[in-house]
Amino acid sequence: MSRPERPRRAAFRVFRPLQTRWMDNDVYGHVNNVVYYSYFDTAVNGWYVDEGLLEIAASPAIGLVVETSCAYFESVAFPDALEAGIAVARLGTSSVTYAIGIFKAGADEAAAAGRFTHVFVARESQRPTPIPPDTRAALERLRGAPASPSA
Numbered sequence: 631m632s633r634p635e636r637p638r639r640a641a642f643r644v645f646r647p648l649q650t651r652w653m654d655n656d657v658y659g660h661v662n663n664v665v666y667y668s669y670f671d672t673a674v675n676g677w678y679v680d681e682g683l684l685e686i687a688a689s690p691a692i693g694l695v696v697e698t699s700c701a702y703f704e705s706v707a708f709p710d711a712l713e714a715g716i717a718v719a720r721l722g723t724s725s726v727t728y729a730i731g732i733f734k735a736g737a738d739e740a741a742a743a744g745r746f747t748h749v750f751v752a753r754e755s756q757r758p759t760p761i762p763p764d765t766r767a768a769l770e771r772l773r774g775a776p777a778s779p780s781a
């Protein structure tokens with residue numbers, strides 16, 4: 631396997647602020663690797679909520695994470711302020727794969743870069759379902775032109 635390239639800010643379409651927490655640090659003095667997966671989930675689901683696409687307890691279709699990966703390039707630690715860059719890497723009928731970069735606030739190069747895949751399922755049956763049209767339209771925008779550097 632080859633190591634992925636360290637992404638730059640221009641590779642992402644939208645940015646969400648994240649704040650490290652005291653409990654994120656491990657005994658080595660930096661954010662523990664497993665915490666990054668929580669950052670990914672928080673950034674993407676926060677975007678869904680802000681876009682009006684997810685009612686956590688009531689949406690009939692929900693995205694379940696079926697695959698994740700992360701490459702680390704630079705340590706971050708509490709009390710660093712972070713930004714998560716989000717882009718859509720692949721959009722299928724019932725699934726979407728996101729590219730996510732974790733940046734120190736204002737940095738041009740990602741401290742970590744990950745991917746994760748949501749499969750949309752009907753809440754009641756837990757069976758795959760097509761991505762709802764309004765969600766698909768919003769995800770299509772995340773495949774478009776990069777966000778401005780000030781975003």
